Amino acid sequence: xxxxxxxxxxxxxxxxxxxxxxxxxxxKTFNLNKNNLKVKTQNLLSYSTAGGSxxxxxxxxxxxxxxxxxxxxxxxxxxxxxxxxxxxxxEKFLDEVSSLYFEVVNDYYNEYQKLRSSRKIEKVLEI
Amino acid sequence: xxxxxIIFAQNNEYINYAEQACACAGYARKNLSxxxxxxLVTNTETLESKKDLIDEYFDNIIVTxxxxxxxxxxxxxxxxxxxxxxxxxxxxxxxYELSPYDETLVIDSDYFIMNNVLDQVWxxxxxxxxxxxxxxxxxxxxxxxxxxxNFSIPMYWATxxxxxxxxxxxxxxxIISHIKHNYKYYYYLYNCSGNLYRNDFAFxxxxxxxxxxxxxDVPSLPIEYLNNSFDxxxxxxxxxxxxxxxxxxxxxxxxEHLLSRFTDTDLHVMNKKAIGRFIDDFLSNGEKVNESxxxxxxxxx
Numbered sequence: 001x002x003x004x005x006x007x008x009x010x011x012x013x014x015x016x017x018x019x020x021x022x023x024x025x026x027x028k029t030f031n032l033n034k035n036n037l038k039v040k041t042q043n044l045l046s047y048s049t050a051g052g053s054x055x056x057x058x059x060x061x062x063x064x065x066x067x068x069x070x071x072x073x074x075x076x077x078x079x080x081x082x083x084x085x086x087x088x089x090x091e092k093f094l095d096e097v098s099s100l101y102f103e104v105v106n107d108y109y110n111e112y113q114k115l116r117s118s119r120k121i122e123k124v125l126e127i
Numbered sequence: 128x129x130x131x132x133i134i135f136a137q138n139n140e141y142i143n144y145a146e147q148a149c150a151c152a153g154y155a156r157k158n159l160s161x162x163x164x165x166x167l168v169t170n171t172e173t174l175e176s177k178k179d180l181i182d183e184y185f186d187n188i189i190v191t192x193x194x195x196x197x198x199x200x201x202x203x204x205x206x207x208x209x210x211x212x213x214x215x216x217x218x219x220x221x222x223y224e225l226s227p228y229d230e231t232l233v234i235d236s237d238y239f240i241m242n243n244v245l246d247q248v249w250x251x252x253x254x255x256x257x258x259x260x261x262x263x264x265x266x267x268x269x270x271x272x273x274x275x276x277n278f279s280i281p282m283y284w285a286t287x288x289x290x291x292x293x294x295x296x297x298x299x300x301x302i303i304s305h306i307k308h309n310y311k312y313y314y315y316l317y318n319c320s321g322n323l324y325r326n327d328f329a330f331x332x333x334x335x336x337x338x339x340x341x342x343x344d345v346p347s348l349p350i351e352y353l354n355n356s357f358d359x360x361x362x363x364x365x366x367x368x369x370x371x372x373x374x375x376x377x378x379x380x381x382x383e384h385l386l387s388r389f390t391d392t393d394l395h396v397m398n399k400k401a402i403g404r405f406i407d408d409f410l411s412n413g414e415k416v417n418e419s420x421x422x423x424x425x426x427x428x
Contacts, residue, residue, distance in 0.1 A: 029385045032266060032375060039262050039352055040392035046244055046349040051252030053349045081346040083252065111390075125372055125388045127363070 029121045034112065041108045047097050052077075052085030056097045056104075064094040130249050131164040131187070131228035135219060136236050137195070138173045141202055141212035142399045145169065145177035146406050148236040149184040153413015155234065156184075157368040161246045162232075165416075168218060168225055183415045189225055193218055200323045203358040204400035205374075206382050219285065219326045220307050223292075223300035235286045237399060239409075241369040242391045244349050245287075253346040254295040257288040257330065261353040264387060264394070265360055265375035271352065275328055276318040280335050283345060284353050285326040286395050295337070302333040350393065358398040360384070365408035 009017070045056040054060060054077075067075055068090050076084045087093050118124045132155050136148035152165045166187035174181060174190055181188060200214040218225075222233055232248055234240070248256060259281050260271045273282045290296040306313045306329045313319075317332050334345050359376035361384065366372065369391050374384035396402055402409065 028377070029387070032385050032387050035266065036264060036387050036389060036392075039354065040389070042351045043244060043354070043392060044242065046247060046351070048247035048251070048349055051250060053247060053251070053346075055351065081253065081344065083346070085252070121386065125386055126366075127372065127386065 026121055030115060033115055033121070033124070037108060037111055037115070041104055044104045045101065046080075047100055049093065049096075050085050050087065052079035052083055053081065054097065055080045056101050058101075061094070061098055061101060064090065064097065068094050128229040128250070129163050129227070130161065130230045130232075131166050131226065132159075132162055132232045132234060133166045133168055133222060133226055133228075134185075134234055134236050135168045135216070135222075136173055137170050137215035137218075138176060139213045139215060141210055143177075143403060143406075144236055145173045145181060146410075147399065147402050149177070149180050150402065150406060150409035150413060151234065151236045151238060151240075152184040153410060153415065154368060155240045156416075157412070157414040158240045158243055159246050160243065161249050163228070166227070168222070170215075180410075184410075184413070186416055187227070189227075191218055191221065191225065193221065196324075198324045202399065204398055205359055205361050205376070208400070214323065216326055217307060217324065220300055220303040220329065223290070223297055226292075230289070230291045232289050233285075233287065235395065237397060237402060238287055238393065238395045239371070240393050241371070241389070242393065245393070247349040248289040251289065251291070251346075253289075254293040255288065255290045255299060255334075256346045256348045257283045257285070257334075258347045258350065258353045259283050259345070260347065260351065261355050264354055264356045264373065264389070265378060265385070267357070267359075267376065267378045267381070275331060276320050279318045280331055282327050283331045283334055284355075285330045286353060286355075287348065287393075288330070289348060299333055299337055302336055303329050306332050353395060354389075354393055355395045356397060360396075360398055360401075362396065362398070362401045362405050365405050365412060368412045368414075 047054045047056050073090055075087050075090055077087050079085045115124050134148045134151055136144035138144050148167055155165055164186040166189060167181060167185040168189045168191060170192050171190055195215045195217050198214045199211050201209055201211055203209050230249055261284055262271060275282055310324055313332050319328055356373055359381050361374040363372040363374050363386060371394060372386060372388045375387045377383040377385055
């Protein structure tokens with residue numbers, strides 16, 4: 001026989017549940033803001049030169065590092081639209097894409113930490 | 128090579144597009160530095176309604192009183208208010224002829240530039256750049272590509288696009304103009320949804336035709352995604368020229384909103400009434416023309 005009294009949630013349990021559901025609302029706002037930050041970062045990680053546009057990421061930087069390390073000063077590279085673009089100064093290109101990457105990702109980190117560490121979303125949004 | 132931004136605006140009975148275009152121009156001028164001029168393409172009625180304000184925000188004004196056929200659309204201001212009003216969007220296909228610039232960036236009057244990434248378009252090797260990928264800032268639309276219909280071609284967003292004077296661009300706009308004048312035929316051919324004439328649709332069809340009516344890729348703008356805030360969203364506060372807090376309609380319950388802050392990222396705000404409510408904030412955070420005089424060009428039709 002099942003004891004029905006054990007199935008009745010206590011007031012304390014209901015309070016906890018309410019709190020958890022409230023928190024899910026906070027999480028929704030957190031996730032939305034996090035995803036918006038992510039998209040902003042993707043949009044900012046764009047570098048254009050010599051008529052081409054490049055999505056700056058770790059693989060582009062690694063590839064360019066290998067190119068520069070091998071002593072090549074000029075190369076042809078496919079840009080984000082798969083159009084070949086002549087890069088005439090590989091070292092400068094590597095410097096610029098690396099700087100952009102670190103700057104943008106660092107900003108992302110700072111904003112993400114701010115978002116993550118604050119329990120009150122109002123505080124992060126400064127409202 | 129001359130470089131200009133062109134914004135189209137024609138008031139209707141519901142929206143003051145002239146004010147909206149000024150706000151949009153102010154944000155573009157504040158955040159982009161490699162543009163020679165910002166130009167408004169409008170009609171006489173709209174120009175006369177806000178002449179002084181327009182002069183403050185635009186370097187150049189082109190007046191074209193071309194006939195605008197009936198095109199009625201539903202405007203939403205969140206879930207609460209909806210209204211049908213005329214939608215005067217037919218001059219977009221004339222931009223190749225109208226643009227006095229070698230390189231042109233066309234933006235919708237509800238597209239707010241809040242970083243300098245679009246400065247990267249100038250000097251591009253591409254004749255035309257336009258985005259297919261978008262993102263809904265409220266995440267109600269989960270897909271990043273929309274199609275004219277489930278069985279049709281991908282949709283390119285004519286919200287913001289770049290072109291340079293070139294054979295490709297000239298031919299593209301010739302086809303867009305042809306589609307505009309024979310819209311019903313192409314509407315059925317491409318299995319479009321909705322009754323409205325949409326520039327997005329006309330551009331997508333023209334790009335498809337120009338690329339040989341096969342699967343094609345058109346170079347995208349330097350931005351990866353078009354950041355779309357649909358008309359169920361609202362504006363909470365304008366903080367500055369690169370900082371806006373939005374009420375984003377909850378994906379599960381659109382009557383409820385979540386707050387999200389947008390800094391240093393372009394935003395396409397489709398709730399035009401919301402822009403109207405914050406127009407003073409938009410205008411004060413944007414940048415005006417340094418020289419007070421603007422050049423007025425009249426196109427007689």
